[in-house]
Amino acid sequence: MSFTVNDDFNKKLADIVGKDHVEEIEQRGYLAAQIVSHRHKKQMTQQELATAINVAKSTIGRLEAGLTQPNYQTLLSLSRALDTPLTIDAKYDDRQIAKI
DSSP: OEEEOOHHHHHHHHHHHOHHHHHHHHHHHHHHHHHHHHHHHTTOOHHHHHHHHTSOHHHHHHHHTTSSOOOHHHHHHHHHHTTOOOOOOOOOSOSEEEEO
16 A cells, blocks of 8 residues: 655646645645554554554544544554654655555
């Protein structure tokens, strides 16, 4: 599974909805892909991760689909449960964001 950015599509979409909105969508996709990637590396199911951070399984599904954004406490809980540092970095160089 991978999350890639389609530059042509995003340029056309930016003309319609604005560059800032497209960048926000890209960042949501990046965050969602990172959650999925780290969960898979830990060989955890969505239910196991949900239990570990005390949320419903559907919350993990929505986070991984990019339908909702985690609040600060949820980010901390995800970081601990997935044993990965919490790093805020809104930039990325590689157009292929996450690869499992």
